[in-house]
Amino acid sequence: MRWSQSYIPTIKETPADAEAASHILMLRAGLIKKLISGAYSYLPLGWRTLNKIITIVRKNMDAAGAQELLMPAIQPAELWKESGRYDAIKDIMISYKDRHGSEMIMGPTHEEIIVDIVRKDISSYKQLPFILYQIQTKFRDEPRPRFGIIRSKEFIMKDAYSFDKDNNGLDKNYKKMYDAYVNIFKACGLNAVSVEADSGIMGGDVSHEFMILSENGEDEILYCKKCHYGLNSKKGPGKCPKCKATLELKHAIEIGHVFKLGTKYSKSLGENFLDQNGKHQPIVMGCYGIGITRILVAAIEENNDKDGIIWPESIAPYQVIVVPTNSSDEKIRNAAEEIYEGLEKTGIEVLLDDRDERAGVKFKDADLIGIPLHIVIGKALNEGKIEIKDRKTKEVKQVPASQVIKEVSRLIKG
Numbered sequence: 001m002r003w004s005q006s007y008i009p010t011i012k013e014t015p016a017d018a019e020a021a022s023h024i025l026m027l028r029a030g031l032i033k034k035l036i037s038g039a040y041s042y043l044p045l046g047w048r049t050l051n052k053i054i055t056i057v058r059k060n061m062d063a064a065g066a067q068e069l070l071m072p073a074i075q076p077a078e079l080w081k082e083s084g085r086y087d088a089i090k091d092i093m094i095s096y097k098d099r100h101g102s103e104m105i106m107g108p109t110h111e112e113i114i115v116d117i118v119r120k121d122i123s124s125y126k127q128l129p130f131i132l133y134q135i136q137t138k139f140r141d142e143p144r145p146r147f148g149i150i151r152s153k154e155f156i157m158k159d160a161y162s163f164d165k166d167n168n169g170l171d172k173n174y175k176k177m178y179d180a181y182v183n184i185f186k187a188c189g190l191n192a193v194s195v196e197a198d199s200g201i202m203g204g205d206v207s208h209e210f211m212i213l214s215e216n217g218e219d220e221i222l223y224c225k226k227c228h229y230g231l232n233s234k235k236g237p238g239k240c241p242k243c244k245a246t247l248e249l250k251h252a253i254e255i256g257h258v259f260k261l262g263t264k265y266s267k268s269l270g271e272n273f274l275d276q277n278g279k280h281q282p283i284v285m286g287c288y289g290i291g292i293t294r295i296l297v298a299a300i301e302e303n304n305d306k307d308g309i310i311w312p313e314s315i316a317p318y319q320v321i322v323v324p325t326n327s328s329d330e331k332i333r334n335a336a337e338e339i340y341e342g343l344e345k346t347g348i349e350v351l352l353d354d355r356d357e358r359a360g361v362k363f364k365d366a367d368l369i370g371i372p373l374h375i376v377i378g379k380a381l382n383e384g385k386i387e388i389k390d391r392k393t394k395e396v397k398q399v400p401a402s403q404v405i406k407e408v409s410r411l412i413k414g
Contacts, residue, residue, distance in 0.1 A: 001350075001351050002351075002352050002354050003351060003352060003353045003355050004355055006351070007043060007044050008029075008043075008044070008369065009033075009043070010365050010368055013028075014028070015028070019147060020148060020297075020301070021216065021300065021301055021304055022147070022148060022149075022216070022297045022298075023147050023150070025300055025304055025309050026046065026148060026149070026296075026300065027148070028308070029309055029368050029369045030043055030046075031043055031046030031296075032148065037145050038142055038151075038152045040148065044317075045317040046296065048317035049296055049316070050156065050292060050296060052314065052315045052317075053315055054156075056184055056187045056314065056315070057135065057158050057290060060180045061133050061158070061160065061180060063180070064179070064180040065131060065176065066131040066133045066160055066177075067130065067131065068132075068133055068134060069132055069133070070136060071107075071110050071117070071134055071136065072113070073136065073137060073139070074106065075104065075105045075112065075113055076103075077095065077102075077103035077104065079112040079113065079116055082112070082269055083112050083115075085111075085112070089108055091141075091143070092142065092143075093106075093108055093141065094106040094140070094141045094153070107136075107138060108138055108140045109159065109289075110136075110159055111161070111261075111265050111287060112265070112269065114132060114161045115265045115266065115271050118283070119269060119271040119272075122163070122273055122283065123273060123274060124273055125165045125274065128164055128165045128273065128283070129163055129165065129169045129172075129173060130163055131160055131162045131173060131176075131177070132161050133159065134158070134159060134160075135156065135158045136156070136157065137155070137156055138154070138155055139153065140153060140155075149294070150216065150253060152293075155293045155294070156291075156292040156293045157289055157291055157292060157293075158289065158290040159287070159288070159289045159290075160287070160288040160289075161285060161286065161287055161288070162174070162177070162286040162287075163284075164285075165273065165275065166284055170284045170285070174206075174258065174260055177258055178194075178208065178258055181210055181256050181288070181290065182194075185210060187314055188312060188314060189299060189303070189312020189313070189314055190255070190295065190298055190299060190312075191212070192210045192255065192256070193210070193211045193212070193213065193221065193223065193228060193230040193252070194208050194209070194211075195209045195211055195230040195252075197232060197257065207260065208258050209254050211230060211255070212252060212298040212301060212302060213250050213251070213302075214251060214252060214298070215251055216251070216301060217252040218253070219252045219253070220249055220251060222248070222250075223247060223248050223249075224240035224242065224245050224247055224248075225245070227242045227243045229242050229243075253294060253297065253298055253301065254291070255290065255294045255295055255298050256290045257288075257289050259287040261285040261286055261287050263282040263283070263284055263285070265285060266283040266284070266285060267282045271283045299311065299312055299315060303370075303392075308368035308369065308370055309369060310372075310392050311371065313412070317349075317369070317371070318349045318371050319348050319349045319350065319373065319412055320343060320350045320375060321352075321353060321366050321371040321375070322336050322339055322340050322343070322350060322351070322352045322375045322377070323336075323359075323362050323363065323375065323376050324336035324353070324354070324377045324378075325359040325376065326359065327356055328356070331381060332377050332381060333354075335377050335381055335386070335401060336377050337352075339375060339377070339386070339405060340352040342404075342405040346405065346409055348408065351371060359378070363376075366391075370391060371391060373388060373390065373391065373408060374387075374388070374389040375388055375389075375408065376389060380398055381401065384401050385401065386400075386404050388404070388408065388411070
């Protein structure tokens, strides 16, 4: 993609209403644009990264045997009243009455809806187990939206639900999802910490949160630096159960949560099946959520410096940016075009900064948007050399112009 044909509205100044590093950098790098408090548009660079996150999530969910579906965002309030959770979510639900006077809720989560689907189709133990998931926008009327998209009224979430005939089956599916989450966060370049957690309004008796350490986090956990282990802060300070080192109180951002729901929803909503003995039993459920947009936040919170974002390679909007220092110089311009086209032909995602701007402006923007590899074409071209810069390490090396595409391919593909 050519920068001159792209919509990348970078800004120099720190936005007045932005506090968290991720919020500041997403606005400055042109990833998001605020509409109202708690609601943001995702601009092309931000959307490219979100789609890469979604691809990683989908790949790992499918590999774990989960099946994707898509449920309505509009939900009848009657289902929430039937489950007994209506009053628990009244303060954060966004609702309206349709033309017939029926109350509708813009889905904050989908336990009631998935149970309503399954209870109409599942009648026998022979149809169990299975896992269903979706990737969809959720809506919550947060009283205090904060830090950009860390806590917002509208966000993208992956929610999955397992259905089993007994607790042994639930244990197996819970482990499948837990392991899938570990793989997802690792693939996104994140250092996630698993913490035993309270189930809250979701219900059930076992749950784990996946956290990213951040000064801008809203949750507190007890963290062991030595062995990367976390505990719920409500358990109080003490020693790490693994290595006996002293636990430290840290702020964290929740990016995922897994629950053993048991029969909470199947009993209240009449989701039953016939067992081997012909007796009616409630389906045993698990619930598994990942904040897709929060992964975007967490990646920036973990990977930034004074100059901007440092994207993990797997979720960077582009893998390479080509920076000709002087676009009016025909030799430099032609070399940039040749490298750009060559990289595209090899399947590498590349952004060419072909703007008629000073080199300093291009360098600052390249650092700000955080593309992992920078190819700088400047004065060294007179000696047949081109610079390759690693955004993370800031290491710069010169390579022969004829070897640039080969070297970049080696660096990216390993």
